[in-house]
Amino acid sequence: MSNIAPWRSAIARGLHHNRSLVYSRYFQLATVKENGRPANRTVVFRGFLEDSNQVKLITDGRSDKINHIKQQPWAEICWYFPNTREQFRLSGCLKIVGSEDNNSILQQARMKTWQQLSDGARLQFAWPHPGKPRVGQPEAFDPPAPHPTQPVGNFCLLLLEPVEVEHLQLRGEPQNRRIYRLDAQQNWLVEELNP
Amino acid sequence: MSNIAPWRSAIARGLHHNRSLVYSRYFQLATVKENGRPANRTVVFRGFLEDSNQVKLITDGRSDKINHIKQQPWAEICWYFPNTREQFRLSGCLKIVGSEDNNSILQQARMKTWQQLSDGARLQFAWPHPGKPRVGQPEAFDPPAPHPTQPVGNFCLLLLEPVEVEHLQLRGEPQNRRIYRLDAQQNWLVEELNP
Numbered sequence: 561m562s563n564i565a566p567w568r569s570a571i572a573r574g575l576h577h578n579r580s581l582v583y584s585r586y587f588q589l590a591t592v593k594e595n596g597r598p599a600n601r602t603v604v605f606r607g608f609l610e611d612s613n614q615v616k617l618i619t620d621g622r623s624d625k626i627n628h629i630k631q632q633p634w635a636e637i638c639w640y641f642p643n644t645r646e647q648f649r650l651s652g653c654l655k656i657v658g659s660e661d662n663n664s665i666l667q668q669a670r671m672k673t674w675q676q677l678s679d680g681a682r683l684q685f686a687w688p689h690p691g692k693p694r695v696g697q698p699e700a701f702d703p704p705a706p707h708p709t710q711p712v713g714n715f716c717l718l719l720l721e722p723v724e725v726e727h728l729q730l731r732g733e734p735q736n737r738r739i740y741r742l743d744a745q746q747n748w749l750v751e752e753l754n755p
Numbered sequence: 756m757s758n759i760a761p762w763r764s765a766i767a768r769g770l771h772h773n774r775s776l777v778y779s780r781y782f783q784l785a786t787v788k789e790n791g792r793p794a795n796r797t798v799v800f801r802g803f804l805e806d807s808n809q810v811k812l813i814t815d816g817r818s819d820k821i822n823h824i825k826q827q828p829w830a831e832i833c834w835y836f837p838n839t840r841e842q843f844r845l846s847g848c849l850k851i852v853g854s855e856d857n858n859s860i861l862q863q864a865r866m867k868t869w870q871q872l873s874d875g876a877r878l879q880f881a882w883p884h885p886g887k888p889r890v891g892q893p894e895a896f897d898p899p900a901p902h903p904t905q906p907v908g909n910f911c912l913l914l915l916e917p918v919e920v921e922h923l924q925l926r927g928e929p930q931n932r933r934i935y936r937l938d939a940q941q942n943w944l945v946e947e948l949n950p
Contacts, residue, residue, distance in 0.1 A: 590785035590795035
């Protein structure tokens with residue numbers, strides 16, 4: 561597949577011009593909770609799934625957002641690039657790729673993503689249950705290092721498949737706001753909007 | 756009222772230690788759309804409403820989020836401070852204070868917020884309908900300056916009243932994650948969580 565979406569080059573430019581800021585690879589992921597209220601947290605961009613436009617993220621299978629996503633897979637990423645003063649909003653469905661997923665391509669992507677993590681990032685998946693009352697023993701947060709090539713069972717790859725991407729450039733004159741929408745024929749349509 | 760919530764000092768510290776970054780006053784606001792899917796966008800922190808813990812934001816009465824909020828007032832702010840590597844998640848209901856709101860304290864706050872805006876920020880409220888197909892005439896984005904003390908009709912103050920605030924410090928050892936919850940007696944309870 562060589563169907564790289566037209567908004568990809570704008571994101572690539574954003575990443576390039578903001579590469580001096582490590583946190584330009586962080587963005588905010590909004591989901592909807594079981595009670596219909598929104599949840600919002602910062603996550604790290606892990607690149608795009610090969611030969612696709614799917615955004616890669618990771619999460620702990622024990623985290624709250626797993627339950628949110630199972631009930632409402634729709635999500636919206638808000639990604640602000642400080643240097644270039646531009647914002648991308650990517651909306652689409654999230655897919656959870658856990659240890660039991662038997663799609664071999666996705667399972668391979670999950671494994672590769674695990675292997676690309678730093679030791680510190682991998683270690684967090686061996687910490688006590690995230691979001692539960694704090695475990696008092698400090699040694700609970702100093703577990704043996706997990707295997708660097710075999711992901712632990714609670715390591716999940718998340719894939720967001722955008723169907724709508726809005727790009728706002730605050731630096732424009734006056735400002736530029738553009739929306740990309742995937743149509744039923746899987747073509748991306750672009751429209752300029754009032755900022 | 757002097758009931759300043761205990762999480763306020765942590766936010767004040769975050770703002771102080773990140774004051775070199777203009778965008779540390781920006782955060783992401785998640786809401787839920789009429790179709791039950793999340794929306795997420797960057798907004799500017801406008802301070803707290805006097806004698807309260809309500810977060811002030813502004814928006815255009817013509818923007819999509821107004822309709823989202825009318826249907827589902829619940830929202831979550833995700834606020835990441837790059838210098839101190841910490842995140843705040845504030846959830847609660849949003850209140851829209853528009854031109855017709857007849858609570859005099861809120862109307863006064865709306866007016867004061869308008870007066871504190873830069874000329875450029877005020878001008879945007881005189882631009883064509885945000886989010887609609889782009890108006891081709893460049894002069895539409897160069898309207899006469901609105902009155903600097905009398906807000907235009909579509910200028911809205913938004914107030915988020917937090918009932919739950921989660922504070923995550925990535926710099927901790929291992930990390931610190933703390934949640935503040937408002938109980939039925941309007942007291943803030945604090946709990947330490949696993950990161």
